[in-house]
Amino acid sequence: MQRLLAIILLVGLSPLLGILGLITRMSQGSPVLFRQLRSGRGGKPFRIAKFRSMTDRRDANGELLPDDERVTAWGRFLRRSRLDELPGLxxxxxxxxxxxxxxxxxxxxxxxxxxxxxQRGKVRPGLTGWAQVNGNTLLSLDEKIALDLDYVSNPSLGRDLVIITRTFWVMIGGERRTSAAGRAKPDLSQHR
Known part of the structure; x- marks a missing residue:
């Protein structure tokens, strides 16, 4: 059912995707999409695509500049609004x-x-998630993992609906660290 809904959304959002792609191309050049290998359910690798938010600017030695120096104004807008994630459909x-x-x-x-x-790989990765609506970039990796593991251990349709609703609020109002992030207890004993 999710696959069918994603196809319907891709068709319905195709004009918006086209406009976002065109603006990305005009502001940052080619390629329009950033593609990267990620880990899916059970550790199975797959390629994710997002609208590109950074340039490939390099220093005098040919090294990539730090991320914050390569993110464009358009890229910041895409990231803040989460529109860069739409190709994930x-x-x-x-x-x-x-x-x-x-x-x-x-x-x-x-x-x-x-x-x-x-443990995290027991479910398919998502376009949005519990960590993303509870602080995302304001959280440490361990806090994000703790929230992810809480989600994996306590799945429910109700929680999914809360996450989807909160995702729209994050898109409009930006990221905020929530009380759920404060309650997440990173289990550092399981580090390698």
Whole structure:
């Protein structure tokens, strides 16, 4: 059902996706999409796509500049509004992702988490998730993982609906660290 809904949304949102892609191309050049290998359910790798929010600007030695120096004004808008994530609907349509679940991380990040990474991989990663609506970039990696593991351990349709609703509030009002983030207890004993 999620795959079908993602296809319907891709068709319905195609004019918006086209406009966002065109503005991204005009403001940042090509390619329009950022693609990267991420870890899915059970650790299965897949390629995620997002609208590109950074340039490839380099210093005099040819090294990439820090992320904050490469993010454009348009890229900041895309990230803050979460519109950069819309191409992720393709991943849902393919069955690699769900609408709600822990955000997909790099395979090496999952491997570094040891048992916590395996536990996190029991569900498909999501376009949005519990950590994303409770602070996201304002949280440490351990806090995000604790929230992700809480989500994996306590799944419910009601919680998914809360996450989807809160995602729209984050898109409009920006990220805020919530009390749920404060209650998340990172289990650091399971680090490798």
């Amino acid at each position: 393709w991943s849902i349509a393919r069955g690699d992702m769900a609408f709600v679940g822990p955000r997909p991380l790099l395979p090496e990040t999952i491997a570094s988490l040891g048992e916590r990474g395996k």
